[in-house]
Amino acid sequence: MSSPARCGSTRTTSRGSRTPSCARSRCPRQSRAAGCGRCAAVCGTTTWRTGRASSSALWPPRRGSDDVSDDLAPIASTARLLIALDFDGTLSPLQDEPMAARMLPAAREALNALAALPDTTVALVSGRTLGDLRVISEHGDDSVFLLSGSHGAEFWHPGSGAQATPDDAEARALRDDLQAAAEDAVAGLDGAWIEPKTFGLGLHTRLASDADSRVAEERVDALLAERAPHWRRRSGRNIVEYAYRHEGKDSAVAALRERVRATAVLFAGDDVTDEDALRSLGPGDLGVRVGEGETAARIRVPDADALATLLLELARRRADALGVRAPAAPEGAPGGNRLHP
Ligand SMILES: [Mg+2]
Numbered sequence: 514m515s516s517p518a519r520c521g522s523t524r525t526t527s528r529g530s531r532t533p534s535c536a537r538s539r540c541p542r543q544s545r546a547a548g549c550g551r552c553a554a555v556c557g558t559t560t561w562r563t564g565r566a567s568s569s570a571l572w573p574p575r576r577g578s579d580d581v582s583d584d585l586a587p588i589a590s591t592a593r594l595l596i597a598l599d600f601d602g603t604l605s606p607l608q609d610e611p612m613a614a615r616m617l618p619a620a621r622e623a624l625n626a627l628a629a630l631p632d633t634t635v636a637l638v639s640g641r642t643l644g645d646l647r648v649i650s651e652h653g654d655d656s657v658f659l660l661s662g663s664h665g666a667e668f669w670h671p672g673s674g675a676q677a678t679p680d681d682a683e684a685r686a687l688r689d690d691l692q693a694a695a696e697d698a699v700a701g702l703d704g705a706w707i708e709p710k711t712f713g714l715g716l717h718t719r720l721a722s723d724a725d726s727r728v729a730e731e732r733v734d735a736l737l738a739e740r741a742p743h744w745r746r747r748s749g750r751n752i753v754e755y756a757y758r759h760e761g762k763d764s765a766v767a768a769l770r771e772r773v774r775a776t777a778v779l780f781a782g783d784d785v786t787d788e789d790a791l792r793s794l795g796p797g798d799l800g801v802r803v804g805e806g807e808t809a810a811r812i813r814v815p816d817a818d819a820l821a822t823l824l825l826e827l828a829r830r831r832a833d834a835l836g837v838r839a840p841a842a843p844e845g846a847p848g849g850n851r852l853h854p
Contacts, residue, residue, distance in 0.1 A: 581812055581823070584799055584811060584812055585799075585826065585827055585830055586830070587777065587797065588777050588779055588798075588799050588827065588831075589827060589830035589831040589833070589834045590831070590834035590835075591775075591776045591777035591797070592632060592776040593632045593633075593634075593773060593774055593775050593776045593777075594632065594633045594634070594775060594776070594777055594778075594779070594831065595634050595636065595766075595769055595770055595773050595775035595777070595778045595779070596624075596627055596633070596634070596635050596636070596778075596779045596824070596827075597636045597637075597638050597661075597765075597766050597769055597778060597779070597780045597790070598624075598635075598636070598637055598638065598780070598781050598782070599637075599638060599639060599762075599781065599782035599783060599784070599787050599803075600614070600616075600637050600639045600641065600646065600649065600650060601614055601639065601641070601649075601783075601784075602750065602783035602784060602803060602804065602817065603781055603782055603783045603787075603803045603817060603820060604616045604617060604620040604624075604637075604650075604817055604820070604821075605617060605620075605649070605817060606816075606817055607719075607750070609719055609720055611641075611645075611649075611708070611717070612645065612648065612649060614649045615649060615651070616649075616650060616651070617817055617818065617821055619818065619821035619822070619825070620817060620820065620821040620824065622821075622825065623821050623822075623824035623825040623827075623828055624658070624824065625840070626825065626828035626839060626840050627824060627827065627828045627831070628657050628658065629840040630828065630831055630832060630835060630837065630840070631835055631837065632835075633831060634659060634769075634773045634775070635657070635658050635659070636658065636659035636660065636661060636769050637650055637652075637658060637659070637660050637661070638660075638661045638665070638762050638765045638766065638769070638780075638782075638790065639660075639661070639662055639664075640662075640663065640664045640715075640747070640749070640754060640762075640786055641662055641663070642662050642663055642667065642710055642711045643660060643662030643663065643667040643668075643669060643675060643711070644662075644711075645662070646660055646662045647660065647669070652669075654674070656671065657671050658671075659671065659769060659772075659773075661762075661765040661768070661769065662711075663710065663711050663712055663756070663758065663760075664747070664754075664756070664758075664760055664761055664762055664765065664786060665760035665761055665762055665763075665764045665765030665768070666678065666711070666712055666756070666758040666760045667711065668765075668768070670772070678711075681757075684712075684757045687740070687741060687757070688712070688713055688714070688757065690740075691713075691714060691736065691737065691740060691741060691755075692707060692709045692714045694736055694740075695707045695714055695716065695733050695736060698729075698732040698733055698736055699716065699729045699732065699733065702721060702725040702728060702729050703720075703721060703722070703725055704718065704719070704720035704721030704722070704725060704726075705717065705718050705721045705725055705726065705729035707733075710754065710756065712756040712757055712758040713744060713754065713755045713756035713757055713758075714754070714755055715752050715753070715754045715755075716729060716730065716733045716752065716753045716754075716755075717751065717752050718730070718751050718752070718753075719750075719751035719752075726751075730753055733753065733755070734746075734753075737755050741755070741757070743757070744756055744757050745757075745758070745759045747785070747786050748785060749784045749785055749786055750783075750784050750785075761786070761789040761790075762780075762782070762786060762787060762789045762790035763789040763790050763792065763793035765790070766778060766780055766790045766793060766794075767793065776797070777797050777798055777799070778794060778795075778798040778799075779798065779799045779800075779801065779827070780794060780798070780799075780800055780801070781800075781801035781802075781803055781810075781814075781820055782801075782802070782803065783802070783803035783804045783806075783817075784806075785806070787802075788807075788808060788809055791808060791809040791810045792809040794809075799811060799812070800812075801813070801814060801820065801823065802814075803815075803816065803817060803819075803820050804816060828840075
């Protein structure tokens, strides 16, 4: 067992990953409840700032969140706050069957609490098509949550519903042809399958072997390179997406920010495509990475449960900052944001 090192240092584990190692008693900022951002991860917190030492290591989850006080305070007190969140892997655990994904109850409670506060808007920003996103987020017609689907190519706004997208018959015809051709290309590769998408297609390989995943990607890549080299290719966790619309989550957040005239944005996501949005944030915003991976986010949480805890804490702090009572979601509240008009 290794002994604690000086605060802020890292140690190498038996598996070769770098992880923080320090003692609170040696922390130069020990006057804070949890010490500094780094040793807080060891001394008791679920949340930490990202940095070179932490970008490749997932630290053990602990209790508390004092180390992000400095990050939450300006967000909590901003005039008009936009909370924009990826769905899969961020609010919901990843599922083998994509349409089985549902928001964690704690995450829904936190989002309902936030959306009930004055000048606070909640938006879901996903690569899912808008229709699928509405299903998995149990999004009702009376919801106050804004939605952006297909990586920012589709929007749904309270009161006006789904925003019409320009029709492009030629692009749709090519999409249909390529969806069918891609299905033929991966036929016989166990666990690899094609998801028809509004503006293209997705190749799923979560349940495929590494070898079959590689073959499936090579075949679909070759198909798209030959017939639709102008389409945008995005790779995520066990999925490769191809689309004739080139929007990204960065443009989705920009459009949502403008629409609600947000003075600050919190964005959280767990995958490569979320980094477009995280990189686009300004100094007054707050980016949160859920789970492992290189990131432009300022802070990191280990999983969707920890993000829900962080969002609930933000709701409490924002209620304090605005001088209003923090709304409490009833236990077992159903989907569809029933707390709101
Ligand atoms: Mg995700």
